[in-house]
Amino acid sequence: MGxxxxxxxxxxxxxxxxxxxxxxxxxxxENVREVGFVFVxxxxxxxxxxxxQFLHYDQLYTIRHGQNSRFFKGLLDGKILGxxxxxxxxxWVPVRTHCWNMDCNLQKTExxxxxxxxRVHTWTVAGWSGRSSLKRLPIILVYGxxxxxxxxxxxxxxxxxxxxxxxxxxxxxxxKPPEERIGAIIDFHFEPEDGWEPSPMNKEKERIKKLVxxxxxxxxxxx
Amino acid sequence: xxxKVCIVGGATTPFDYGPTGFENIEGGAxxxxxxxxxxxxxxxxxxxxxxxxxxxxxxxxxQLAPEWIIHDHLGLVGIPHYRxxxxxNTGGSALYAAALAVMSGHHDVVGVIxxxxxxxxxxxxxxxxxxxxxxxxxxxxxGGIYPIYYAAMANKWMxxxxxxxxxxxxxxxxxxxxxxxxxxxxxxxxxxxxxxVDDVMNSRLISYPIKKYDCCLMSRGVAFLxxxxxEYAKKVNPDGYVTIDGMGLSSCTIRAGxxxxxxxxxxxxxxxxxxxxxxxxxxxxxxxxxxMADIEDPLREIDFGEIHDAFSTSEAQIYTALxxxxxxxxxxxxxDERTHMHGDxxxxxxxxxxxxxxxxxxxxxxxxxxxxxxxxxxxxxxxLSRKTEVPDAECGIVNSHAGTGTSISNFIMRxx
Numbered sequence: 001m002g003x004x005x006x007x008x009x010x011x012x013x014x015x016x017x018x019x020x021x022x023x024x025x026x027x028x029x030e031n032v033r034e035v036g037f038v039f040v041x042x043x044x045x046x047x048x049x050x051x052x053q054f055l056h057y058d059q060l061y062t063i064r065h066g067q068n069s070r071f072f073k074g075l076l077d078g079k080i081l082g083x084x085x086x087x088x089x090x091x092w093v094p095v096r097t098h099c100w101n102m103d104c105n106l107q108k109t110e111x112x113x114x115x116x117x118x119r120v121h122t123w124t125v126a127g128w129s130g131r132s133s134l135k136r137l138p139i140i141l142v143y144g145x146x147x148x149x150x151x152x153x154x155x156x157x158x159x160x161x162x163x164x165x166x167x168x169x170x171x172x173x174x175x176k177p178p179e180e181r182i183g184a185i186i187d188f189h190f191e192p193e194d195g196w197e198p199s200p201m202n203k204e205k206e207r208i209k210k211l212v213x214x215x216x217x218x219x220x221x222x223x
Numbered sequence: 224x225x226x227k228v229c230i231v232g233g234a235t236t237p238f239d240y241g242p243t244g245f246e247n248i249e250g251g252a253x254x255x256x257x258x259x260x261x262x263x264x265x266x267x268x269x270x271x272x273x274x275x276x277x278x279x280x281x282x283x284x285x286q287l288a289p290e291w292i293i294h295d296h297l298g299l300v301g302i303p304h305y306r307x308x309x310x311x312n313t314g315g316s317a318l319y320a321a322a323l324a325v326m327s328g329h330h331d332v333v334g335v336i337x338x339x340x341x342x343x344x345x346x347x348x349x350x351x352x353x354x355x356x357x358x359x360x361x362x363x364x365x366g367g368i369y370p371i372y373y374a375a376m377a378n379k380w381m382x383x384x385x386x387x388x389x390x391x392x393x394x395x396x397x398x399x400x401x402x403x404x405x406x407x408x409x410x411x412x413x414x415x416x417x418x419x420v421d422d423v424m425n426s427r428l429i430s431y432p433i434k435k436y437d438c439c440l441m442s443r444g445v446a447f448l449x450x451x452x453x454e455y456a457k458k459v460n461p462d463g464y465v466t467i468d469g470m471g472l473s474s475c476t477i478r479a480g481x482x483x484x485x486x487x488x489x490x491x492x493x494x495x496x497x498x499x500x501x502x503x504x505x506x507x508x509x510x511x512x513x514x515m516a517d518i519e520d521p522l523r524e525i526d527f528g529e530i531h532d533a534f535s536t537s538e539a540q541i542y543t544a545l546x547x548x549x550x551x552x553x554x555x556x557x558x559d560e561r562t563h564m565h566g567d568x569x570x571x572x573x574x575x576x577x578x579x580x581x582x583x584x585x586x587x588x589x590x591x592x593x594x595x596x597x598x599x600x601x602x603x604x605x606x607l608s609r610k611t612e613v614p615d616a617e618c619g620i621v622n623s624h625a626g627t628g629t630s631i632s633n634f635i636m637r638x639x
Binding site: 055057063065068072090092094100101102103121122123124125126127128129130131132133134136138139141142143145150151152153154155156162167184185186207208211212214215 | 285345347348350351354358360361362363364365366367368370371372374375376378379382388427428429430431432433434478479480481483484485486487499500
């Protein structure tokens, strides 16, 4: 017995980089909780032929931003960080951690701070959306090209009437107050550049106004 | 030498939403197979040597690997199976996989079953589930869902191509009214009415310039298609089989904003294309399919199509991507009603996604089935009248479309 090797479980040294998370924030609303599978009801048709059951299932996800982390951390600081390929110079927000150009062969990109200026590439006025966004309607969604970027990024345009948006209009990027930021894309939105004035009403603007006005009323009826 | 790929049969369940759609998926699949057997009695489940399942989101189904439930319900244990998932182009991609399997010579008789049960959650939750196929870190959180992304793309396209809201509304009217001749179509089974351009213009705003009736339907439905070698086709359906003479599959960016200067497109088509307005993957996939099928002039050589009208605007954009019209004449092309039943290239005689419905995994299969029915002369049997039959159809196109144009497939089918 004394000759048998005793196997013990020790805390193993990990051979992978293990980040130590020191800055933790919890802002979970009270009504958000994970409860696993719960059957919450059922219904049976009058003729007894069809049955429906109601199942609730909810879970918590961890979005591990990994190499993209600096972009989302930058939002907390009120900065838009883009990436740039040191070989071809292409620059992006949304970021790419490796270059899209085949000739650069997945070249690692470098981080650059972007100006808080953009232009409307295209736009729409939403009167309907996913469950999480219904109460925010109407939403003006624009694809804006941030100065220096090769791509357009989607975000909300505020501080303008829905019918006054224009192609190519100049925008500024406006961040929420620091205490309200969560390190997500909704930490900022677009607004018209200071001094920009909408053009006079025209036929298309009247049409959009007519389509949007009932949306304001409908949103008021949402619980 | 590649083998010919044929289609010999197929069927869908009725497409529905909510209380009227009570088929469980495996029961629905069984009914689709049985309907196919009524059309081609020589076909037995014993003939199948591969099953490909076409299903988009397990979020709707609250069941991982639901294809395993269907497969064993059909008694197919021992037959190889796998599932294909590729967003809205799941059906087209599953058909692509089935065609490759036959073409390679490795399989002879391939069953494709597609389905989606989108009515297991509310409409707004369903929109949000689908939108999880957009980049949730950047796009979903700012309030985006697909109709909004498509509206932003269409808005610029319509301005640049001088296409009006009324123009695209005619497409919504066409497809819904075609569906009124199709007893399996969701529009026929539920709203059930003929509509006008005014109805579309007056429907509620979804995202400018898209209104409610410019949008496809969320659906529950199952579809089954039988893909096979020519040898098998001659055995079970010698007079009615259809050949897949061309096919193409292509891809574009997940985020529409990323395609302004994408090196891969600049290399193929030069700078400034596709911008956020053109469906480059559709053009690219069409070029592959046309080349394979020896089509030089699609407008003249293709008789009709079943294409991915997720939105009236996107059907219009697809016309140009397929090379049927260009920037200079697209508005007139629409106004001349070239794609209506009385036009020279009817599109979506079966009702399309706006009329028949859009249960994502089943959709591309449904389009292929409708195309097959037209080419094999089965429309009088499957639709309510000959109003939606394309007379003497020899060649059809099937188009399936995912994301913001992120994956697109095109198939050229011909009567043999």
